[in-house]
Amino acid sequence: MKPEKYESFINDANAKPNIVAGIIEVIVTAILIIGAIIIQHHWGNQCWAIIIVPILSTVASIIGVAAVWEFFSKLKFATLVVNLANISANLQISGIVKYTNNFKDIYWREELKYTKYLKVVITYARTWREQNREVLADFIKKGGIVEIALPNYNNKDLMEEYDRRFSFASGETCKRVAEAKKEFESLGAQITLCDRAFLNSYYFMDDYAIMAPFNHLKEKGYVPAIKAEKNGALYEYISKEIDAIFS
Numbered sequence: 001m002k003p004e005k006y007e008s009f010i011n012d013a014n015a016k017p018n019i020v021a022g023i024i025e026v027i028v029t030a031i032l033i034i035g036a037i038i039i040q041h042h043w044g045n046q047c048w049a050i051i052i053v054p055i056l057s058t059v060a061s062i063i064g065v066a067a068v069w070e071f072f073s074k075l076k077f078a079t080l081v082v083n084l085a086n087i088s089a090n091l092q093i094s095g096i097v098k099y100t101n102n103f104k105d106i107y108w109r110e111e112l113k114y115t116k117y118l119k120v121v122i123t124y125a126r127t128w129r130e131q132n133r134e135v136l137a138d139f140i141k142k143g144g145i146v147e148i149a150l151p152n153y154n155n156k157d158l159m160e161e162y163d164r165r166f167s168f169a170s171g172e173t174c175k176r177v178a179e180a181k182k183e184f185e186s187l188g189a190q191i192t193l194c195d196r197a198f199l200n201s202y203y204f205m206d207d208y209a210i211m212a213p214f215n216h217l218k219e220k221g222y223v224p225a226i227k228a229e230k231n232g233a234l235y236e237y238i239s240k241e242i243d244a245i246f247s
Helices: 003-013 021-042 047-094 126-131 133-139 154-164 172-187 232-247
Strands: 095-098 117-122 144-153 190-194 200-204 208-213 224-229
Touching: 003 047, 021 126, 047 126, 047 232, 117 232, 126 133, 126 172, 126 224, 133 172, 144 172, 144 232, 172 190, 190 232, 200 232, 224 232
Parallel strands: 117 144, 144 190
Antiparallel strands: 095 224, 117 200, 200 208, 208 224
């Protein structure tokens, strides 16, 4: 469903309760209750009164519940529906199709099955590289193009910034990036060295893009990832980031 189609749905859910109908229901409820009391008081021992009073009480209860729904529950329900519709519309606009708490759960052989190229922005991605070495090699052998942007390990200031960010000993980032460049090139990937510090890692494909933040904890922990489809706002954002980094 396209975002503009949510408007009528939201407007319907946000409709104000019918005040006139609610007032009439309250008046009718009051009349029925008063009538039941009068009948019970004056003719309570009559057979017909024994039948009528419960009926009037039941009808009054039903109408009373309807009035309460009209004034209160309907408003709360409408608010809930509107909130859900807004969330759904926002997701539609963003193009987000998947979220995972653990980046390692992404099955990359399946992700690369229907794409011709993969552009990656990473610092060194040792774990990802080791886990998907065979997948990347097969993808490249079949004609797939892999372009990887790495921070320039010849830039001393940049490497020192990464060392501070990841709480590494001096020179550790330089060592890991140089290692990554060598191993990715051995697989047939194209490498671009950038003189800027990356804020996130990106994995950009024909129809989907994946964004994952960096983990700054000293100990290893789970890293979340967001997958977005083409033509969505997040995909377009990542596309611009990719263009800026590789240019």
